[in-house]
Amino acid sequence: MSQSLPSLEALNALPRVQQPSYPDPQVTAEVINQLRRLPPLVFAGECDDLRAHLGAVANREAFLLQGGDCAETFAGVNAANIKGKLRVLLSMAVVMTYAGQLPVVKVGRIAGQYAKPRSKDTETRRGLTLPSYRGDAVNGFEFTAEAREHDPKRLVGVYNASAATLNLVRAFATGGFADLRGIHAWNADFVRNSNVEARYEALASEIERALVFMMACGVEDDQLSTVDFYASHEALLLDYEHAMTRVDSRSQLLYDCSGHLLWIGERTRQIDGAHVEFLRHVRNPLGVKLGPTTTGEEAVAIADALDPDHEPGRLTFITRMGSKAVRTNLPRVIEAVEATGRKVVWSCDPMHGNTFEADNGYKTRSFADVCDEVNGFFDVHEELGTWPGGVHIELTGDDVTECLGGIDKLAEADLTNRYETACDPRLNRNQSLELAFMVAERLAD
Numbered sequence: 393m394s395q396s397l398p399s400l401e402a403l404n405a406l407p408r409v410q411q412p413s414y415p416d417p418q419v420t421a422e423v424i425n426q427l428r429r430l431p432p433l434v435f436a437g438e439c440d441d442l443r444a445h446l447g448a449v450a451n452r453e454a455f456l457l458q459g460g461d462c463a464e465t466f467a468g469v470n471a472a473n474i475k476g477k478l479r480v481l482l483s484m485a486v487v488m489t490y491a492g493q494l495p496v497v498k499v500g501r502i503a504g505q506y507a508k509p510r511s512k513d514t515e516t517r518r519g520l521t522l523p524s525y526r527g528d529a530v531n532g533f534e535f536t537a538e539a540r541e542h543d544p545k546r547l548v549g550v551y552n553a554s555a556a557t558l559n560l561v562r563a564f565a566t567g568g569f570a571d572l573r574g575i576h577a578w579n580a581d582f583v584r585n586s587n588v589e590a591r592y593e594a595l596a597s598e599i600e601r602a603l604v605f606m607m608a609c610g611v612e613d614d615q616l617s618t619v620d621f622y623a624s625h626e627a628l629l630l631d632y633e634h635a636m637t638r639v640d641s642r643s644q645l646l647y648d649c650s651g652h653l654l655w656i657g658e659r660t661r662q663i664d665g666a667h668v669e670f671l672r673h674v675r676n677p678l679g680v681k682l683g684p685t686t687t688g689e690e691a692v693a694i695a696d697a698l699d700p701d702h703e704p705g706r707l708t709f710i711t712r713m714g715s716k717a718v719r720t721n722l723p724r725v726i727e728a729v730e731a732t733g734r735k736v737v738w739s740c741d742p743m744h745g746n747t748f749e750a751d752n753g754y755k756t757r758s759f760a761d762v763c764d765e766v767n768g769f770f771d772v773h774e775e776l777g778t779w780p781g782g783v784h785i786e787l788t789g790d791d792v793t794e795c796l797g798g799i800d801k802l803a804e805a806d807l808t809n810r811y812e813t814a815c816d817p818r819l820n821r822n823q824s825l826e827l828a829f830m831v832a833e834r835l836a837d
């Protein structure tokens with residue numbers, strides 16, 4: 393890894409896609425300079441800790457749970473929303489830890505997930521064509537010319553929203569909320585009317601009994617009352633990510649201090665492109681999404697660029713092949729990368745290869761397809777003797793109706809009830825827990 397960061401101008405001279413087009417370069421430059429002066433949002437040592445935890449995942453000693461919104465919104469920066477997401481992620485992690493009997497590394501798509509790549513630059517409604525919504529980092533969701541204009545000042549909004557979110561996440565992670573002895577309370581606000589609820593309650597009671605036993609034996613450990621929780625997002629906007637990069641005073645190495653783990657999306661992972669070139673230079677643990685058309689050679693070229701030292705934990709390949717292609721296309725990618733001798737984390741994103749438009753126009757996913765891809769992912773790894781290291785899920789703590797199926801058997805007609813996502817459809821709380829139980833069963837096999 394090189395120590396000197398390419399200038400933003402040098403990055404911008406490389407092939408680059410999915411970037412905003414700001415109207416006034418002067419204003420953009422001022423915003424970037426402002427961001428460069430602001431304190432880091434995360435610290436180099438925390439990024440190193442996460443890389444070490446992911447190293448354990450790469451070495452088959454742990455499992456990765458990464459999840460959160462497709463797109464966070466500025467309006468969603470409030471206590472209830474953040475708490476809800478944390479609660480569902482912690483509940484899922486507990487289910488997986490207990491059944492799988494191994495540590496679960498917890499990473500949110502949170503505190504920075506504000507920019508979205510889009511397949512189309514524009515959107516047309518009733519004869520009016522406007523720029524697509526690219527996340528609150530770039531423009532507004534509202535379908536008006538004014539809202540959809542790209543505004544660099546929103547990047548300061550991203551910084552502030554991320555700082556406020558991280559502050560609360562840190563407080564929840566260490567301030568008592570995440571105490572395992574409160575495991576029943578994480579569920580308290582939800583109606584307990586489903587099988588999945590009953591199953592969770594039974595598991596929580598079992599864990600509670602084990603904890604009481606441990607305490608009676610005199611075991612008291614901080615590990616039971618706090619959690620390590622990390623923040624991640626797609627490193628999409630080069631202006632923002634470059635401006636948030638700092639030299640660590642301890643090691644003199646570069647870290648992108650906008651989040652602990654940064655990933656490169658399926659649309660921006662070109663080997664000669666600006667995103668790969670930029671992230672090559674930072675020490676954070678990195679993720680790369682791999683879609684169904686990925687070849688073994690492509691994956692190896694990306695790994696060579698981002699993980700030249702074969703460092704377990706440095707690179708997480710997040711495969712999102714779709715429920716059909718996972719069984720046919722994933723094996724060749726795994727085999728090619730494993731043949732290089734390096735250990736990467738293999739994580740399954742069962743969301744992005746399974747999106748479709750329902751008859752009533754809603755963008756949705758079927759819970760059955762999601763489960764099918766996860767099962768395919770486990771089967772493929774089982775056949776190859778490799779480690780299915782983790783899952784990457786779009787979810788929310790709320791009882792939204794965005795994905796079909798699951799324990800509540802959501803149908804297309806139900807999508808209208810609570811369809812609240814700013815971008816892709818998310819699993820609701822019950823669907824997330826149900827998936828956690830399924831993953832736990834596969835881990836326990």
Ligand code: PEP
Pocket residue numbers: 462509626656657658659681682712744816
């Ligand atoms: C996402 O994670 O929201 C996303 C856009 O994913 P992908 O790059 O895999 O399409």
Ligand code: MN
Pocket residue numbers: 462463744786815816
């Ligand atoms: Mn998405």
